[in-house]
Amino acid sequence: MTAGAAASLQGRLVTASEGPDAGRIWLVVAGVKRWILSPAVFAAHGWRFSDVETIDGAELVAIPTSPHVIGAEPSADVFQAPRARLSAPFLCGHGLEIGAGMNPQWLPPGATCELFELRDAAEVARIQSAGSGVAVPAADVPPFRRLDEIPARFPDGADFVIAHNVLEHCADPIGTLLEWCARARSGGVVVLSVPHHRYCPDAGRLVPDLEHVLADHLLARDGDTFDSREHAYSCAAGWMNSWEDWLPLDRRALAARLHAMAAMPALDVHWHAFSPALFDELLQTTSLLAPRPLALLAWADPDGEGDSRTVGDVITVLRVGGSAPGDPRPGWRTADVAPRVRAFAARLSGAAQRLAHV
Ligand SMILES: C[S@@+](CC[C@H](N)C(=O)[O-])C[C@H]1O[C@@H](n2cnc3c(N)ncnc32)[C@H](O)[C@@H]1O
Known part of the structure; x- marks a missing residue:
């Protein structure tokens, strides 16, 4: 053919x-x-x-066969239910959700939320239509405000801040976490999820170490720096099988598409793949750097048991400032990251000394 x-x-x-x-x-x-x-x-x-x-x-x-079978993809509810179940005991008052796309989180009775997006409704509808193969009218997209409207809408901080599957779209995850946590009032709650790399097309990518993501933050690497743009190639290595218009490409066309993608304006990829361990380390590091520490209230991931098990997300609920009431665990899931952060600081100061005479 x-x-x-x-x-x-x-x-x-x-x-x-x-x-x-x-x-x-x-x-x-x-x-x-x-x-x-x-x-x-x-x-x-x-x-x-x-x-x-x-x-x-x-x-x-x-005709090449797509790996996507129509009707086989899990419905959004499979992701929504664990997010809602885990966070409901901690959500009350008026909060905000960042990057809700077509799937604002389900809230417990009485809690209310405003939605903020990077993109406008037409763009969210276009992306959703391309992903599902079914045309989504812009009128079906939930009402969003622009991200820069958040401070004016919540001058005293929100009762809760939600962001599901958005952090992997941010080139500097620690900087983004610091920004999101600053949007919550003291004692407020932050609900976050990232896709576990094994359960999305990021499977097979290298999961970065904490030091890489710390360097992203300390060197203020955004989506336009060389270091970040290089991640486009590893992201595409997993995701190209799910981008149907890439499937018929031969090797030359594929290479050209990859290079064009890495150089494109407003590049949006999964900058990093996430494991539960990396996510935990990032949250701990954010807690160390933030003006108000974070306390872990709840956690679920695909390796969890019972209600702490998800189909692909790693979900966390955190309190900003103070400690988690009734939580017997004072700390985090993995070893304390403070010694690693201090060791990294020592490496950086050694490097800075080599440049000091310049
Ligand atoms: C993978 S979708 C997740 C949508 C929804 N939260 C869910 O879990 O189904 C990522 C969403 O985050 C938005 N987004 C991407 N980068 C963002 C950023 N830096 N700040 C805020 N939103 C962002 C996108 O427009 C998109 O709607």
Whole structure:
């Protein structure tokens, strides 16, 4: 099949009566075909069997198959439920959520929240549509305010601050955590999650060590520095299989796309992959650097038991200032990071001395 022939099937439902892909119904999107999991999923999308086109078996096989099966992705509820369950005992009053996208966190009765986004509604709708293959009208996007409106909306700090699956989009996670924690009032609560690297396309990437992320912060590396932009390549190594328009690319086109991505303005990637250990170390370090310490109230991750188990997120609930009432654990999940931070400071001061005579 030529690229032109695949392109001519764009958006069409196809099947074949012979060949290895026969008997299944597929949706052709951006040069690849996505299997529709079941008749129930087919019906739920409002498709009609009379619209399914039978094509030649060899022609169907020649269209690259997407790893994404329509109807197989976990629904947003699978992520929402543990976030809501873990944080509900600590949420009350009026708070804010950063980077809610299409999925603002479910709140317990009485708690209210304002939403703040980096992007406008049209852009959030476009990204959601590209990810799901289903057009999302901008009118369906929750009402957001701009991030720079937060100080004026919460001059005395919010009762709670929520940010789910946003930290991996921030080039300087420690700086971002310091900023988010500063938005909560003293005694307020911060609810955060990051995707566990093993349970998202970041699987296989190197998880950075604390010292790398500390250097990002101390050297004020934002998304435009060389060091950050180099992370685009490792991010794409995992994610390109989920970007359907990348799948048909040959090696030269793929290399060109990678280089263009690393250089693009307003680059947004998963700058770093996260493990529970790294997340814990970052939170401890933030607590050491922040004007008000953080106390751990709750934690859940994919390796947890019972209610502390998630399907992919690492979730934490923290109190800003003071200690966690009734929490028998005074500290964090892993060893105290203070000695590592001090050792890193010693390395930096040694390096600075080498430059002192310049
Ligand atoms: C992966 S989505 C997560 C959406 C939602 N919170 C969820 O968990 O389903 C990341 C969201 O964060 C927003 N975002 C990305 N970088 C951000 C930043 N630096 N500050 C605030 N929001 C950001 C994006 O626009 C997007 O809506």
